[in-house]
Amino acid sequence: MSTRLQHVKKTFDGFQALKGIDLTIEDGEFVAIVGPSGCGKTTLLRLIAGFETPTEGSIYMNDELVANANNSMPPEKRNLGMVFQAFALWPHMKVKEQVAFPLKYHRFVTSSLHKNKTKRVEEMLSLVGLQDFAERMPGDLSGGQKQRVAIARALAPSPALLLMDEPLSSLDAKLRIELRNEIQTIHRKTNTSIVYVTHDQSEALAMADKIVVMNNGKIEQIGTPKEIYFTPKTEFVAKFIGKANVLNGKWRENYFFPLKDETVKWQIPDITEDMKRQSKCPIRPEQLTLSKKGNGIPGGVRNVLFQGREIHFTVDTGTNTIDVIESIHASFQVGDRVVVLPK
Numbered sequence: 001m002s003t004r005l006q007h008v009k010k011t012f013d014g015f016q017a018l019k020g021i022d023l024t025i026e027d028g029e030f031v032a033i034v035g036p037s038g039c040g041k042t043t044l045l046r047l048i049a050g051f052e053t054p055t056e057g058s059i060y061m062n063d064e065l066v067a068n069a070n071n072s073m074p075p076e077k078r079n080l081g082m083v084f085q086a087f088a089l090w091p092h093m094k095v096k097e098q099v100a101f102p103l104k105y106h107r108f109v110t111s112s113l114h115k116n117k118t119k120r121v122e123e124m125l126s127l128v129g130l131q132d133f134a135e136r137m138p139g140d141l142s143g144g145q146k147q148r149v150a151i152a153r154a155l156a157p158s159p160a161l162l163l164m165d166e167p168l169s170s171l172d173a174k175l176r177i178e179l180r181n182e183i184q185t186i187h188r189k190t191n192t193s194i195v196y197v198t199h200d201q202s203e204a205l206a207m208a209d210k211i212v213v214m215n216n217g218k219i220e221q222i223g224t225p226k227e228i229y230f231t232p233k234t235e236f237v238a239k240f241i242g243k244a245n246v247l248n249g250k251w252r253e254n255y256f257f258p259l260k261d262e263t264v265k266w267q268i269p270d271i272t273e274d275m276k277r278q279s280k281c282p283i284r285p286e287q288l289t290l291s292k293k294g295n296g297i298p299g300g301v302r303n304v305l306f307q308g309r310e311i312h313f314t315v316d317t318g319t320n321t322i323d324v325i326e327s328i329h330a331s332f333q334v335g336d337r338v339v340v341l342p343k
């Protein structure tokens with residue numbers, strides 16, 4: 001199912017939480033919504049789900065108008081599944097009953113799924129690796145297992161759109177990576193459209209077909225993970241996704257001059273015209289290197305963080321700090337005078 005938001009605004013008691021959102025989620029697409037706390041991610045998801053009504057603008061599902069300021073189709077009439085941060089399982093139901101529940105009550109369940117509920121429950125539990133846990137109660141499951149049940153339950157009626165709000169944020173780091181891989185596999189197998197809200201940019205980069213970066217109730221940029229990472233349109237996107245350095249300087253075509261001294265001239269491709277107009281150059285720490293001398297920005301090493309696979313350096317240029325990621329063979333120490341160069 002495709003979902004389209006057109007000029008959607010949402011105001012709560014005079015506070016504008018969404019300031020005009022235009023977004024299309026194509027059929028089968030995995031869209032991640034990222035942004036800092038309070039930027040409007042959950043509000044956007046709740047509007048798509050039908051828990052909130054837009055103050056202005058329209059929402060369409062498969063070209064059918066489902067919501068505008070005057071009318072809003074309730075959640076149960078939209079063909080959706082939902083998974084939230086809190087596991088929200090019913091405490092008195094066995095795992096298999098939790099997954100069977102929407103097969104009885106979701107209004108879009110096909111008659112074949114409805115007739116073969118037991119088989120569908122088995123299928124869903126094996127999809128999330130819980131085939132041996134059908135008889136357990138939620139209280140006897142770990143956090144990761146609970147979230148797997150919530151995913152199986154949401155997917156059982158085969159919804160056309162799955163909405164996930166920070167589904168992994170209450171799990172520990174190792175489980176997050178494990179379930180991240182599982183959600184991707186599930187997406188490949190089911191091809192359900194997914195809208196996935198997270199404040200974790202690495203989750204979005206790893207999982208999504210398309211990333212929507214939000215800030216302050218607005219969309220800053222929509223793009224593939226590679227587009228967002230390598231060609232951020234704004235300083236906010238560059239810093240929020242992957243923590244780029246944003247250097248000030250002058251541009252002449254594809255040449256960037258980070259200093260007044262124009263002998264320091266770097267050739268940098270693929271920078272958006274927006275950033276050039278602002279005389280800024282977003283550059284990733286791993287795209288930079290340190291040297292004792294050369295055609296770069298001079299500074300002093302302020303901090304050295306050994307990370308096992310790489311070393312993170314912070315260089316103080318007098319006006320700014322620049323982050324540089326080097327291989328473990330780099331041997332600079334705090335206090336060394338260096339120059340920063342593109343690799």
Ligand SMILES: Nc1ncnc2c1ncn2[C@@H]1O[C@H](COP(=O)(O)OP(=O)(O)OP(=O)(O)O)[C@@H](O)[C@H]1O
Pocket residue numbers: 012013015017035036037038039040041042043044199
């Ligand atoms: N029912 C409400 N009444 C009043 N203000 C609200 C309501 N719901 C959300 N807001 C406000 O709208 C803004 C956006 O909230 P939202 O929950 O969408 O942000 P978020 O990006 O999901 O944040 P987080 O990552 O912290 O969950 C916030 O300033 C919030 O306080």
